[in-house]
Structure formats: C-alpha cells, structure tokens
Amino acid sequence: LADGSMLATEIETDEAEDRFNGVVESMSTDQWVVGGRSFKVTVHTRLDPALAVGVKVRVRFVAMTDGTLLATRIQEDRQGTSKEGDFSGNVESISASAWVIGGKTFKLTGATRIDAGLAVGSKARVRFTTLADGSNLASRIEDDQRGKSGKGGSGKPEDKGKSGEGEKPKTEAGEDLKFTGAIESIAADKFVVGGKTFKIDSATMLDSGLVVGAKVKVEFAQNTDGSMTALKIETSKSVLDEDDDEEDDDKSANKGSNKGSGQDNKPGDDKSGKS
Numbered sequence: 699l700a701d702g703s704m705l706a707t708e709i710e711t712d713e714a715e716d717r718f719n720g721v722v723e724s725m726s727t728d729q730w731v732v733g734g735r736s737f738k739v740t741v742h743t744r745l746d747p748a749l750a751v752g753v754k755v756r757v758r759f760v761a762m763t764d765g766t767l768l769a770t771r772i773q774e775d776r777q778g779t780s781k782e783g784d785f786s787g788n789v790e791s792i793s794a795s796a797w798v799i800g801g802k803t804f805k806l807t808g809a810t811r812i813d814a815g816l817a818v819g820s821k822a823r824v825r826f827t828t829l830a831d832g833s834n835l836a837s838r839i840e841d842d843q844r845g846k847s848g849k850g851g852s853g854k855p856e857d858k859g860k861s862g863e864g865e866k867p868k869t870e871a872g873e874d875l876k877f878t879g880a881i882e883s884i885a886a887d888k889f890v891v892g893g894k895t896f897k898i899d900s901a902t903m904l905d906s907g908l909v910v911g912a913k914v915k916v917e918f919a920q921n922t923d924g925s926m927t928a929l930k931i932e933t934s935k936s937v938l939d940e941d942d943d944e945e946d947d948d949k950s951a952n953k954g955s956n957k958g959s960g961q962d963n964k965p966g967d968d969k970s971g972k973s
Contacts, residue, residue, distance in 0.1 A: 715758050715759065715760055715770060716758070716759055716760070716761065717756060717757065717758055717759075718732065718733065718735060718756070718757045718759065719733070719754070719755070719756050719757075719775050720732040720733020720734070720735065720754070720755065720757070720829065720831075721733060721752060721753065721754050721755070721807070721827070721829060721835055722749060722750065722751050722752065722753050722754075722755055722807075723751065723807050723808075724751065724807075724808065725749075725750075725751060727739075728740070730757075730769065730772065732755060732757055732772075733829070733831065735767065736766075736767065737757055737759055737767045737768070737769040737772075738766050738767065738768050738769065739769050739772070740768070742770070743768075743769045743770060743771070743772065744770065744771045744772070744773075745772050745773075746772065746773040746774050749772065749774060750809070751807050751808050751809045752807055752809040752835075752837065753774060754774070754775045754827075754829070755772050755773060755774055755775050756771075756772075756773055756774075756775045757769050757771070757772050758770050758771040758772075782825070782826070782827050782828075783825075783826055783827070783828060783834075784823065784824070784825055784826075785799065785800065785802065785823070785824045785826065786800070786821065786822065786823045786824070786842050787799045787800020787801070787802070787821070787822065787824075788800060788819060788820070788821055788822070789816060789817065789818050789819060789820045789821075789822050790818065791818065792817070792818060794806070794922070794923070797822075797824075797836065797839065799822055799824055799839075802834060803833075803834065804824055804826055804834045804835070804836035804839070805833055805834065805835045805836065806836055806922050807835065808921075808922065808923075809837070810836050810837060810838070810839065810922050811837070811838050811839070811919065812838075812839045812840075812920060812921075812922055813839065813840045813841045813920070814875060814920040815841065816839065816841060820841065820843075821841070821842040821843055822839050822840065822841065822842050823839070823840050823841075823842040824836050824838070824839050825837050825838040825839075875917070875918050875919065875920060875926075876915060876916065876917050876918075877891065877892065877894060877915070877916045877918065878892070878913070878914070878915045878916070879891045879892020879893070879894070879913070879914070879916075880892060880911060880912065880913050880914075881908060881909065881910050881911060881912050881913075881914055882910065883910060884908070884909075884910060887899075889908075889916075889928060889931060891914060891916055891931075894926065895925070895926070896916055896918055896926050896927065896928040896931070897921075897925060897926065897927045897928065898927070898928050898931075899927065901929070902927075902928045902929060902930065902931065903929070903930040903931070903932075904930075904931050905931065905932040905933045907933065908931060908933065912933060913933070914931050914932060914933055915931075915932055915933075916928050916930070916931050917929045917930040917931075
C-alpha cells in the first residue's frame with residue numbers, strides 16, 4: 699500500500715495439498731461426502747456456486763493429523779472423464795446405497811429418481827454416469843415395461859389417440875404418481891394428506907387457499923428412501939369441474955336421446971287421442 703504496509707488477499711496453509719475427483723453424494727454445513735470420502739468444510743473452504751448432490755467436483759484438501767480430510771477448495775470438475783449411459787436389465791438386488799441390475803452395480807444418491815413399485819425381478823432401465831474410478835452412478839431408474847405392453851400382451855404400445863388409454867402423462871419428475879385426499883395437517887416442510895406425508899420444497903407448486911380439511915390432488919415423486927416429495931398440490935375443484943363437465947355432457951346426450959325417442963313430451967301434449 700501507499701504507506702508501505704501489505705494487504706493479504708489470500709492466505710493458504712503451507713502444508714502439501716492433495717486433490718480428489720468425485721461426485722457429490724451428500725452436503726452439510728460442516729461435511730461433504732464426495733466419491734465415498736468425507737471432507738470437513740469450514741467457513742474458509744472455497745466453494746463454487748451452485749454445487750449440488752450429483753455434481754462432479756474436484757476437491758483440494760489437507761490430511762490432518764487426526765485423520766480427517768480438510769477441504770480447502772471444492773469446484774465443479776468440467777474436465778472429468780465421466781460419460782453418460784443407458785442400460786436395461788432385471789433388478790437383482792436393492793440396498794440404500796446401490797442397486798444391482800443385469801449384473802452391474804449402480805450407486806445411488808439422494809438425487810437418484812426411482813419409479814415406485816420396482817422390486818427384485820423387475821425389468822428396469824437405468825440412466826447413469828460412469829465416473830473416473832469406473833463406478834456407475836444412477837441418475838434415474840425406471841420401470842422398463844411402462845407403456846410397452848398393450849391389452850392382450852401384444853407387446854405394442856396402445857394407440858392412445860384412438861382409445862384414450864395407455865400410458866398416462868408423466869409429471870415433471872418423471873413419475874406417474876397422483877393421490878387425492880383431505881388435508882390433515884400443514885407444516886413449512888410437509889403436508890399430511892389422507893394419512894400420507896408429502897415433503898414440500900421451493901419447487902412444489904401449491905394452490906392458493908389450501909387449508910386443513912380441504913380435498914386436494916397431489917402429484918408427487920417417490921424418493922429413494924421411501925419418502926414422497928410433492929411436485930404439485932391443488933384443490934380438487936378442478937377435478938370436480940371436470941366431473942361436472944362430464945356430467946353435463948352425459949345429461950346433454952341423454953336429453954338428445956330422449957328427444958329422438960319422443961320421451962320428453964310434456965304432459966298434455968299427446969294429441970293422438972283427438973280426431
């Protein structure tokens with residue numbers, strides 16, 4: 699500076715730093731798990747913005763005398779050698795951290811999306827990333843039979859345009875899950891609807907005027923830990939309106955039918971007996 703003093707812009711430890719590449723598996727205020735290894739983070743750890751579970755990162759760290767790994771820098775790894783893939787096979791085993799499908803092991807994270815109803819023996823399709831260490835990280839596991847078999851087991855997709863049946867529209871999270879019931883309780887992070895607990899977050903779309911006792915329709919995603927996250931909660935008014943429209947259509951159809959058969963004649967209109 700002008701007065702001869704020196705202003706530090708960055709101070710680093712003089713200890714040798716190591717580096718490690720991997721996918722973020724969990725994050726907390728004082729610890730991150732990256733590629734199966736735990737790293738301690740502090741207010742001095744420099745973090746890239748927008749890092750999240752499932753993102754591939756590079757970690758600069760110092761091994762402390764007590765065996766802990768202190769992260770000094772965590773940044774997104776844009777130079778990684780990971781590649782994406784798609785694989786189908788039968789589910790052979792299921793655990794909280796990995797699934798074995800068609801003889802291959804796929805790691806899970808909190809960000810892995812899994813179709814409800816899958817079990818050992820089910821045919822599943824996996825979307826995954828092969829990491830630098832050769833392991834496979836699943837981003838999506840879905841029912842491989844969804845929408846593939848029509849009536850009578852023909853193996854062809856149903857003609858949804860003609861029959862109005864077939865695979866239902868998927869929600870944004872890729873799931874096909876809906877539930878209708880009355881709201882039993884409301885909290886900042888969850889709703890209880892019809893005895894089921896649904897987590898909510900900043901991405902959940904909520905209708906206005908939701909109160910305990912109101913009947914609602916919930917579109918939700920099934921999480922890997924068995925919990926359910928609501929994607930949308932709306933009053934059942936829209937559902938009732940649709941039902942009313944259908945009822946009106948039915949009434950119109952019946953009225954037209956009655957006119958065609960002469961059954962809607964008013965009393966006293968029968969002139970057949972007059973000469």
